[in-house]
Amino acid sequence: MTTAMGAALRRIQLGNALSAFGNGFTVPFLFVYVAQVRDLGAHTAGLVLAMFAVAALVVLPFTGRVIDRRGPLSVAVAGAVASAVGSLGLGLAASEPLVLAAAGVLGAGMAVIQPALATLIVWCSTPATRSRAFAMQFFLSNLGLGVGGLLGGLLVDTSSPAGFVRLFAIDAVMFLVLGAAVATVRLPKGPVLDGAVPTEAAEGRSGGWRALLGHRAMVQLCVLGFVLFFACYGQFESGLSAFAVDVAHVSPAMLGVALAANTAAIVLAQFVVLKLVERRRRSRVIALVGLVWTVAWAVAGAAGLVPGSEVMGTAAIVSAYALFGLGEAMLSPTVAPLVADLAPSSLLGQYNAAFSLVKQLALAVGPAVGGLMAGAGLYGAYIAGLIVCSLGISVLALRLGGRLSARQDNPLRGTAGPSVPAPRSESSAAVTTAA
Numbered sequence: 001m002t003t004a005m006g007a008a009l010r011r012i013q014l015g016n017a018l019s020a021f022g023n024g025f026t027v028p029f030l031f032v033y034v035a036q037v038r039d040l041g042a043h044t045a046g047l048v049l050a051m052f053a054v055a056a057l058v059v060l061p062f063t064g065r066v067i068d069r070r071g072p073l074s075v076a077v078a079g080a081v082a083s084a085v086g087s088l089g090l091g092l093a094a095s096e097p098l099v100l101a102a103a104g105v106l107g108a109g110m111a112v113i114q115p116a117l118a119t120l121i122v123w124c125s126t127p128a129t130r131s132r133a134f135a136m137q138f139f140l141s142n143l144g145l146g147v148g149g150l151l152g153g154l155l156v157d158t159s160s161p162a163g164f165v166r167l168f169a170i171d172a173v174m175f176l177v178l179g180a181a182v183a184t185v186r187l188p189k190g191p192v193l194d195g196a197v198p199t200e201a202a203e204g205r206s207g208g209w210r211a212l213l214g215h216r217a218m219v220q221l222c223v224l225g226f227v228l229f230f231a232c233y234g235q236f237e238s239g240l241s242a243f244a245v246d247v248a249h250v251s252p253a254m255l256g257v258a259l260a261a262n263t264a265a266i267v268l269a270q271f272v273v274l275k276l277v278e279r280r281r282r283s284r285v286i287a288l289v290g291l292v293w294t295v296a297w298a299v300a301g302a303a304g305l306v307p308g309s310e311v312m313g314t315a316a317i318v319s320a321y322a323l324f325g326l327g328e329a330m331l332s333p334t335v336a337p338l339v340a341d342l343a344p345s346s347l348l349g350q351y352n353a354a355f356s357l358v359k360q361l362a363l364a365v366g367p368a369v370g371g372l373m374a375g376a377g378l379y380g381a382y383i384a385g386l387i388v389c390s391l392g393i394s395v396l397a398l399r400l401g402g403r404l405s406a407r408q409d410n411p412l413r414g415t416a417g418p419s420v421p422a423p424r425s426e427s428s429a430a431v432t433t434a435a
Helices: 003-024 027-037 041-070 072-092 096-123 127-155 161-183 208-213 216-231 239-246 252-277 282-305 310-331 335-342 345-375 379-401 426-434
Strands: none
Touching: 003 027, 003 072, 003 096, 003 127, 003 161, 027 041, 027 127, 027 161, 041 072, 041 096, 041 208, 041 345, 072 096, 072 161, 096 127, 096 161, 096 335, 096 345, 127 161, 127 252, 127 310, 127 335, 208 216, 208 345, 216 282, 216 335, 216 345, 216 379, 239 252, 239 282, 239 310, 239 345, 239 379, 252 310, 282 310, 282 335, 282 379, 335 345, 345 379
């Protein structure tokens, strides 16, 4: 990695951390803000949360092609500006139509930021440093979100909308800081990416979705990604929290402690875990995550088997959330870099956007399924189903490993040479071609 690449990566990571810090001021309190502070009711608050997923599902199918044609810098800046407008709009909106419109703008902006930043991180890293770069992004995002949530909790005032306007304004400013940080990154104009790992997908910008859907390893990774996000992130705010309160008799305050344990596990374990997994096969690491989450769901299920013991139930739920965090720390240096190493050079943005789309689908379906099963009281089937999903993660990961080259599955032990190299200028490309 060159000095310029390192400086650009640090700037991107700092902007990402600050935007996560801003999110912490608003995300934990959004439901309460819409339902109680603006007095729009729980139904509208639920629609606002759903609007984030809907907006993401609308824009992501087109985001990848724009990134590949226009570059990730302009897309990330546009997403940051849209997010800032949407966040400030949420703080100022007092009616249901305006709140929903602002949530749509914010959701669309945040959705396009993700694949744009992922593409920039790939451009500013090498196969040897890419896992560490994505692990750092995940670490800083969780740290920023946790610190922001802590400070936001100290500042929040549910008695007046004015206090929330201040919180949303902070969030908007942090998005603008992210946009400014990305806008000042200096990368060669018209980057040329060569030397991509050979894949089954045909290169070329036209027919990007057709090429991606014809790439079996990427399709398998998307299926695996859907199950990953469905079985973990998609359950935190629906089925798992309902199970903790209704069956394990965990108090809402202790549920906040469990979420804090999840963040703490990520922050404390991230770089220890990174040293243990970065030289191992990615498919094996993901398979191990499935086993860790199987244990987590079994521990959560055990919380409901001890009647009348709130202490034991709380300890089990907190432990389960911490185990989920450990698994997340193992995923951050494996899944996102694998998407990059599977992508043809001209479709890097398309692949990142497609995987973000899969994530958003899982985050939309997961809470819906969890909420419906919790509402019907089917907690035994709920826990058993998610244990099966977690074991399925291990099976899918091992099957995916059979389709990966040695360099894709473990760049540090595979064949030397970059899988998706850093950008270089058109002029240097011309010199190489002439030679």
